[in-house]
Amino acid sequence: MFEPVFLAQQALNGLSFGALLFLLASGLTLVFGLQRIVNLAHGAFYMLGGYIGVIIATTTGNLALAALVSMIAVGVTALVVELGLLRFVRGQEMPEVLLTIGVMFVVADLCLAIFGGDPKTLPSSAAISGALQVGTLTYPLYRIFVIGVAVVVGILLALVQSRTRIGAIVRAGVDDREIISAMGVNISWVFTGMFVVGAALAALGGTVGSGVLSIRPGTQNDVLLYALVVIIIGGLGSIKGAAVGAALIGVIDAFAKAWIPEFAYFTIFAPMALVLVFRPTGLFGRAA
Amino acid sequence: MIRKSSALGFLAVAVVLVAFPFLGTSAYQVSLASTVLVAAILASSVNFLAGDGGMGSLGHGAIAAAASYGAGWASMQSQSMTMQIVIAMGTGILASLAYGLLSMRTNGIYFLMVTLAVGMVIYGLAYRLSSVTRGENGITGIKRPELLAEPWAFYLFVVAAFLVVTVGLLVVSRSPFGASLRGIRDSESRMRSLGYYVPAFKLGAFMISGTVASFAGLLSVWHTHFVSPSSAEVHRSVLLFVMVILGGLGTTMGPLVGAAIVVLVENVVSNSFERWPTLLGVIFILAILFARSGLVGSAAKLLERWRKRSDAGRTPADSASTDATVSGSIPSA
Numbered sequence: 001m002f003e004p005v006f007l008a009q010q011a012l013n014g015l016s017f018g019a020l021l022f023l024l025a026s027g028l029t030l031v032f033g034l035q036r037i038v039n040l041a042h043g044a045f046y047m048l049g050g051y052i053g054v055i056i057a058t059t060t061g062n063l064a065l066a067a068l069v070s071m072i073a074v075g076v077t078a079l080v081v082e083l084g085l086l087r088f089v090r091g092q093e094m095p096e097v098l099l100t101i102g103v104m105f106v107v108a109d110l111c112l113a114i115f116g117g118d119p120k121t122l123p124s125s126a127a128i129s130g131a132l133q134v135g136t137l138t139y140p141l142y143r144i145f146v147i148g149v150a151v152v153v154g155i156l157l158a159l160v161q162s163r164t165r166i167g168a169i170v171r172a173g174v175d176d177r178e179i180i181s182a183m184g185v186n187i188s189w190v191f192t193g194m195f196v197v198g199a200a201l202a203a204l205g206g207t208v209g210s211g212v213l214s215i216r217p218g219t220q221n222d223v224l225l226y227a228l229v230v231i232i233i234g235g236l237g238s239i240k241g242a243a244v245g246a247a248l249i250g251v252i253d254a255f256a257k258a259w260i261p262e263f264a265y266f267t268i269f270a271p272m273a274l275v276l277v278f279r280p281t282g283l284f285g286r287a288a
Numbered sequence: 289m290i291r292k293s294s295a296l297g298f299l300a301v302a303v304v305l306v307a308f309p310f311l312g313t314s315a316y317q318v319s320l321a322s323t324v325l326v327a328a329i330l331a332s333s334v335n336f337l338a339g340d341g342g343m344g345s346l347g348h349g350a351i352a353a354a355a356s357y358g359a360g361w362a363s364m365q366s367q368s369m370t371m372q373i374v375i376a377m378g379t380g381i382l383a384s385l386a387y388g389l390l391s392m393r394t395n396g397i398y399f400l401m402v403t404l405a406v407g408m409v410i411y412g413l414a415y416r417l418s419s420v421t422r423g424e425n426g427i428t429g430i431k432r433p434e435l436l437a438e439p440w441a442f443y444l445f446v447v448a449a450f451l452v453v454t455v456g457l458l459v460v461s462r463s464p465f466g467a468s469l470r471g472i473r474d475s476e477s478r479m480r481s482l483g484y485y486v487p488a489f490k491l492g493a494f495m496i497s498g499t500v501a502s503f504a505g506l507l508s509v510w511h512t513h514f515v516s517p518s519s520a521e522v523h524r525s526v527l528l529f530v531m532v533i534l535g536g537l538g539t540t541m542g543p544l545v546g547a548a549i550v551v552l553v554e555n556v557v558s559n560s561f562e563r564w565p566t567l568l569g570v571i572f573i574l575a576i577l578f579a580r581s582g583l584v585g586s587a588a589k590l591l592e593r594w595r596k597r598s599d600a601g602r603t604p605a606d607s608a609s610t611d612a613t614v615s616g617s618i619p620s621a
Contacts, residue, residue: 089576089577093396094344094396095580098533098572099576099577101526101572102573102576103573105566105568105572106565106566106570106573109566109569110563113566221408221521221523224522225404228404228405232401232402232405236398262416262418262419263413263417265408265412265413266412266413272405276390276394277390280394280398
């Protein structure tokens with residue numbers, strides 16, 4: 001139970017799961033930071049992205065292509081949702097969230113209709129095979145790859161946010177929507193763009209994640225729970241918070257599943273409760 | 289306070305509900321009507337919290353499930369009926385307390401997310417803690433009291449329960465406590481500066497709502513004799529919210545109307561149309577876009593407009609006091 005190899009294995013499990021959670025939560029938290037809406041269809045976007053990714057990867061055997069196609073497809077779906085539905089209720093918090101619930105219903109049910117009810121996983125031809133060998137520790141390379149993807153995405157997001165004009169506009173939009181639109185930026189399109197980017201990140205998570213967790217009906221709710229817990233702990237709207245929260249929850253979840261499987265859900269709930277009681281805005285969040 | 293026409297409407301609904309099993313309806317229809325009413329009680333608890341308190345909960349399905357599991361566990365231990373009821377309500381109320389304590393300092397979206405997350409934890413426990421909950425298989429063979437063994441007797445009991453809950457919540461809503469809740473819904477900072485300790489009111493409202501939800505959970509397990517993790521799924525809580533919005537947030541009869549629509553789509557339409565969740569999702573989206581105050585709220589507005597037109601010139605002062613009944617819009621806090 002406490003052998004070093006076992007501990008290392010669980011820690012890696014936790015970190016790779018945390019990496020997946022980061023891909024999932026970063027999109028959610030970015031959209032929330034800017035638009036103040038919690039997109040409850042985010043889990044359904046992850047699921048749709050996962051299904052599309054698995055299908056492309058099965059036919060072409062190319063993971064990068066699969067990720068790209070699924071990001072574009074889910075991004076277009078999100079664009080339709082944004083322009084066709086969300087724009088009509090902009091600024092009204094509750095109706096916005098409720099609309100995303102309706103979207104979640106429809107997307108999840110259509111996924112079931114199109115892709116069927118069987119669990120789908122990334123084919124081994126597309127996944128990175130082989131294992132990392134350190135002493136007596138063997139660990140699948142694919143999971144290390146997932147960690148790598150999350151680190152790269154995280155660095156890219158941070159760089160875009162802090163170093164580019166687009167990032168500056170987004171940061172200004174978070175701080176003061178009125179001033180930034182008075183300065184000639186069409187904030188409405190910034191919102192739309194961010195919503196699409198968030199959904200595309202979910203699709204990337206779904207495609208990469210389908211090699212770790214199988215995609216099946218109900219996945220949308222499972223991943224949404226984890227994503228919500230991560231962003232509540234990290235602080236809504238904060239990329240740094242999403243990264244720390246994801247790593248924390250990933251590691252806690254891995255060890256809890258190994259040691260006390262009956263209470264596994266409870267153990268991710270406990271840190272969330274602590275954060276809510278002592279720091280309601282999350283570890284890195286700012287007061288609204 | 290209560291207008292004569294709405295009191296008459298309430299009475300008419302009560303009469304129809306009581307008469308339903310004696311109108312040559314089949315056993316299946318009566319059972320379906322029981323399902324609708326249990327769902328309506330549960331939806332009423334969500335409606336109270338969201339309508340008066342402005343707190344949209346996505347966790348009430350799991351509160352009801354906690355109570356159902358309480359009853360199921362007690363029945364597995366072959367406890368007496370009284371103990372089963374006590375344990376069921378106790379579990380539900382304890383779960384509500386956990387929700388309430390965690391969410392009482394939050395509002396709006398944060399409240400929604402906290403309730404969602406706690407509900408998912410209850411689902412996780414139901415699923416994983418198999419030594420208590422029997423995991424995925426659920427608990428079967430939970431009996432209801434001898435007195436209610438006959439389906440029609442149980443149906444009438446559920447009708448009575450629904451009417452009592454509806455009137456009870458109306459009384460709470462019209463009490464000073466209810467007025468303070470609406471004050472908090474409309475402006476939390478103003479109430480705080482008036483000296484109200486807001487979290488206590490929120491917790492109180494949650495406990496009232498949670499108790500009603502626990503009762504609905506007990507009734508549901510008495511109805512189906514069965515509880516499984518799927519009853520705690522987020523999906524259930526989301527459907528409750530769909531019921532409340534479809535019926536009309538903050539309206540007295542909205543939960544019943546919304547519950548009837550959702551239960552019928554889920555149980556009847558699903559026989560012939562496989563993609564019923566899509567249908568439900570589309571109905572929900574349309575309701576949010578075009579009929580924000582729900583069916584009951586929109587109907588009341590139409591009625592009001594029609595009455596104003598026919599009353600034009602006669603008693604213009606009278607219609608001013610009636611706006612309070614049509615407070616169906618979704619709070620945007």
